[in-house]
Amino acid sequence: MATTTDSCDRNDVYAAMCPCRDMLDLLASKWSALVIGALEDGPRRFGQLRLRLEGVSPKVLSQTLKRLEDRELITRTAYAEVPLRVEYELTELGAGAAVPLKHLRDWVESNAA
Amino acid sequence: MATTTDSCDRNDVYAAMCPCRDMLDLLASKWSALVIGALEDGPRRFGQLRLRLEGVSPKVLSQTLKRLEDRELITRTAYAEVPLRVEYELTELGAGAAVPLKHLRDWVESNAA
DNA sequence: CAGTATCCAAAAGGATACTG
DNA sequence: CAGTATCCTTTTGGATACTG
Numbered sequence: 001m002a003t004t005t006d007s008c009d010r011n012d013v014y015a016a017m018c019p020c021r022d023m024l025d026l027l028a029s030k031w032s033a034l035v036i037g038a039l040e041d042g043p044r045r046f047g048q049l050r051l052r053l054e055g056v057s058p059k060v061l062s063q064t065l066k067r068l069e070d071r072e073l074i075t076r077t078a079y080a081e082v083p084l085r086v087e088y089e090l091t092e093l094g095a096g097a098a099v100p101l102k103h104l105r106d107w108v109e110s111n112a113a
Numbered sequence: 114m115a116t117t118t119d120s121c122d123r124n125d126v127y128a129a130m131c132p133c134r135d136m137l138d139l140l141a142s143k144w145s146a147l148v149i150g151a152l153e154d155g156p157r158r159f160g161q162l163r164l165r166l167e168g169v170s171p172k173v174l175s176q177t178l179k180r181l182e183d184r185e186l187i188t189r190t191a192y193a194e195v196p197l198r199v200e201y202e203l204t205e206l207g208a209g210a211a212v213p214l215k216h217l218r219d220w221v222e223s224n225a226a
Numbered sequence: 227c228a229g230t231a232t233c234c235a236a237a238a239g240g241a242t243a244c245t246g
Numbered sequence: 247c248a249g250t251a252t253c254c255t256t257t258t259g260g261a262t263a264c265t266g
Binding site for chain 2: 010011012013014015016017018019020022023024025027028029030032033034037038052053054055072093096097099100101103104105106107108109110111112113
């Protein structure tokens with residue numbers, strides 16, 4: 001190959017330079033698994049998510065949503081109403097990620113000491 | 114106070130005070146999913162893990178291993194040999210956690226853009 | 227070999243007040 | 247309502263050198 005080890009022919013989360021490492025870091029971050037889970041049953045509004053994710057601050061929730069949106073795991077739709085309404089929804093990709101994340105949450109709830 | 118909502122009768126990762134939230138935070142941290150995956154096929158030594166987890170520094174790896182050990186997801190066994198040999202191994206609990214984490218890693222490797 | 231010690235940078239998290 | 251702005255603390259990450 002042309003480069004040394006910093007190419008990434010196949011996706012390998014163990015490879016430092018593999019872009020999929022970023023995706024793992026995102027999914028494996030404090031709030032992502034909870035946000036994605038909260039969207040499993042359909043679109044939700046910012047305020048709804050905020051209530052559901054006990055303890056999350058608006059800033060952190062906003063950041064998390066943006067990162068997920070950047071990675072195309074969720075979409076953000078703003079409706080020009082008064083009062084303002086914004087809905088977040090899983091993309092197809094996000095719905096796919098939701099599956100293993102649900103298994104993880106379920107395992108945790110069943111096995112936390 | 115007598116507490117209002119900060120008790121945790123049933124495990125709910127969405128509840129701020131639920132101890133299982135801590136477990137989720139641990140599993141959903143940068144290196145945990147990789148460490149646990151690296152131990153799926155049997156015990157591994159510190160140096161082996163360090164090579165496998167490209168880019169991890171000894172300090173961070175050490176911290177990660179300690180947190181996993183504290184939560185009883187892995188065990189640490191030191192053999193009084195020269196040179197020193199230390200092995201890390203999944204506990205039964207850790208092996209259980211390894212299942213959903215593997216699904217997550219697999220999904221990531223299959224779906225990272 | 228398997229870490230720890232040190233020092234440091236960056237990111238994440240968080241409380242609160244304020245705005246379009 | 248849905249965020250931003252601000253300020254601050256904590257956590258995490260990281261390079262490197264050193265030790266039992």
